Amino acid sequence: MHDVVIAGAGPVGLFLANELALGSSSVVVLEREADPHPPLEALPLGLRGLNASSVETFYRRGLLQQLLKASGVDAAMVGADPDADQTPGPRSLGHFAGITLDAADIDPAALVYRLPGPAMDGFMTSLEAVTDVLTERAAVLGVSIVRGAPVTAVTQDEHTVTVTAGGQDYRARWLVGCDGGRSTVRPLSGFSFVGTEPLFTGYVAKVTFADTHQLPLGFQLTPTGMYLRTSLEGHLGMMDFDGGAFDRTQQLTREHLQAVLRRVSGIEVTLEEMHLASSFTDRAMQATAYRHGRVLLAGDAAHIHSPLGGQGLNLGIGDAINLGWKLAATVRGDAPKDLLDTYTAERHPVGAAVLDWSRAQVATMNPGPNASALQHLVRDLLRTADGTTHVYRRSSGLFHRYELGSDQPLIGCTAPDIRLADGTTLGDLLQDGRAVLLDFSSRQLLSQQATPWQDRVRYIHGRSMKDLGVEALLVRPDGIVAWADTAAAAPDEELQSALARWFAHS
Template sequence: MKEATYDVIISGAGPVGLFLACELALAKCRVLILEKTDNPYSPLKQLPFGIRGLSAPTIEALYRRGLLSELEIHKRLKNPHTTAVQQGPRRQVGHFAGIPFHEGDIDISQWKHRLPSSTETNLITEMEEIETVLTRRAEVLGVEIKRGLALTSLHQTEDGVTVQSDEQSFHSLWLVGCDGARSIVRKAGGFEFAGTEPEFTGYSTKVDIVDPEKLKPGRNLTKEGMYLQSQPGFIVIQDFDGGAFHNSEKPITLEHVQEVLRRISDAEVTISALHFATTWTDRARQATSYRNGRILLAGDAAHIHSPLGGQGLNLGLGDAMNLGWKLAATIHGKAPNGLLDSYHTERYPIGAQVLDWSRAQVMIMKPNPESRALNSIIRDLMDTQDTATYMAGRVWGIFTHYDLGGTNPLVGYSVPNFEFEDGRKIGEFMIDGQGILLDFDTNPSLKTLANEYGNRIKYVSGRAKEQLGLRSALIRPDGIIAWASEGEPDLQSARQEASLWFTQLIS
């Protein structure tokens, strides 16, 4: 048997690969990231194309690992697609298929587990910023990052995985593909990638326009498709050609962009310079399994869909948060049976929901009478409080939930950020990635139970300002409530649940 140099090799140094590496390194795993590009920066990662909205689960994850305070852009940029006249209660804070929902229409009291001490429900950042923050943290934790090395082939055995990058080879116990929509790991690893074909070719461009006044600002549905002018010269276009141009791999010329823009906008605009252009589609596919032996997938390598709504980054970071502690426990021999397989069981349905959410948006944006009729109905519904609240909850990940059973309604949800009477918050106890047994009553039996798991479960006690009816709860390292009690705790059920996610110390 060849001795593994690393515990985990991650293909791809985007936000998902970097965050996963941080989670693994936090748990004392030896991690190598291979990234095909020499330069991590590109126009697509910078404002305005690189703008991303972070959802509630992502914000909570960054907060719980001490990373949220390092993000700066959200402090000066609330919503880049709104104007000054849209401020106040009608300020746009999101959209579904280009149909806006507004801050004043959202009834947050419907989200029972959101406390005043909770983190924000949504924040703005950019790809370049979040990658910079995660790279810095990964390097502090000892992650080795090799840029300019594309994974070209791999070989898996029962004991590990060997990967090839040109003439160099690397060996690890596990391999995780975080290498995007065209993932080499997914293709070479034998994963089935099932789904639907695209309806449109999307264009993201930076151009000089001689007569920009001919284009309307903001997002515009037309009889031929959609165009968005977020800032002068930054144009996004959707051409419902079934993805034909994107799939043709033809060069994107000034003349072509001008022709498409004129046709979609029905305006005779003239482009004098093309500085940057890329294409994308709404192809929606998902790996039928996120694991094949010692190879796993996360992020766009596991699922692709239209960027409408900006949920791809959040979905991928959720994968990383779910996978990291489970894979680390497996590596260290501290994983109960089935723990690693629960990664696919829990994350696959979340991915499937996002793909359907994306498909639904595309359907009501199509330039045909049926879609326009649906669009009109959704637009009317969006002006109601219940619909705006539901849409915001979906877009911001408020309803993200794992089916873990249990009788308490909070089981399977992210733990509310309980604030203790002394001012501490539960999220502050999660920076080291341990599980937590939360006890509002300082019950000696629960403390004894936590001690049986050593540093796998941290015992945290004290009264909170708002307890949502709880007296105790078991929190996984990813912040998900695995067990909760509203009355005197049933120690047998608590012990049984703890054994599903953690292994006890060997006596």
């Protein structure tokens, strides 16, 4: 029997599996697809954007350089000089509702508690690159991956879950559904999935154009929808506001794609060939809770929305790093009794906010008599420093704050990449999946009485190269600040309380 079964070997399932393995859990991943490299994961259809938060997450697990190499990205394009006096803003931004954002409009002073380091920007990658990197790490950590094993049944009792997949039964203490928007784990396990119905059908395709010069590069908003052509050969994206009438249940043909493109663009474009294509909608749905008994959900299995702004993969990676250490601690038996409940409490509001962010973009792009006026208003707002900075803060993922019961501004936020006098960074210290207690004070906070935390919390006493106005920080394994000492006065009781809240001991 395994500790955890994960349904789905996409980026979210694999990242979660690696987190659990770091926490000493035995894990098996069940993947419905037999092919480890399905065509839809490769470029151009597998093109995805990682935001700054996800880049930071890969960095904190020692995987960033490997992912940059697999993605063909120069490391200098996502990092910043750690000796810089001021944290720079991002070099480039994406879009909001098809409206391109100018990174020069961001106010760097509003990026509080950010420090220059290796992970400052997002970058473009592919699902294939991400899954390859995570699969290699899974092999090193001893994670078992079974392909060609679609989940067909789930039963659970007070102590175990039994999953039927590929004609075999797998028993475990926990099951996590990471099997995408069309999850089978979700309905089989009794989760409620609620939200809003679609306004458009979206398409992504690799085609051969008769004349590529007919369509300009970039996002093009039109009176009837939107189309996108990138520098990747034959890459085409479209949004047709048809109420989501043409979804994945219908066969895509060259003729249909051509008709939609002509209608949306208003140009008599000819597609000579369709090599590969997929459709999607902006249906926005979310599980009302992320846990039902011994079954949990993460990624698209827990929430779906349109891909506008590239939030889907990033939201799922955030789920995985939040859940991983908590579930591993629960499996080991050294978690506080309510630790696993904090997964839904922390991640559900983040998911709901992303769904609304997606809906707002769809509303801005929705053709109609008022669309032009609304788009002009949004463009004007996005030409201001406040407007662009707000969109960056929302889309970068770096500025979520979990409610942890403190007004101290760092608590509940992702920790800055603190660099110590010896050159060690917080990112270096988090790679093994343990929490970190950073002590910048002139005294030693942890005494010999604190040894029960030693296997779960790495204690580092040293001087920070940047003064953040705190004497010490307790950073959870997911990089979130759980406690901060600003008083420099006997914080022992507060610290022990914070340790007990997040890391039980016998």
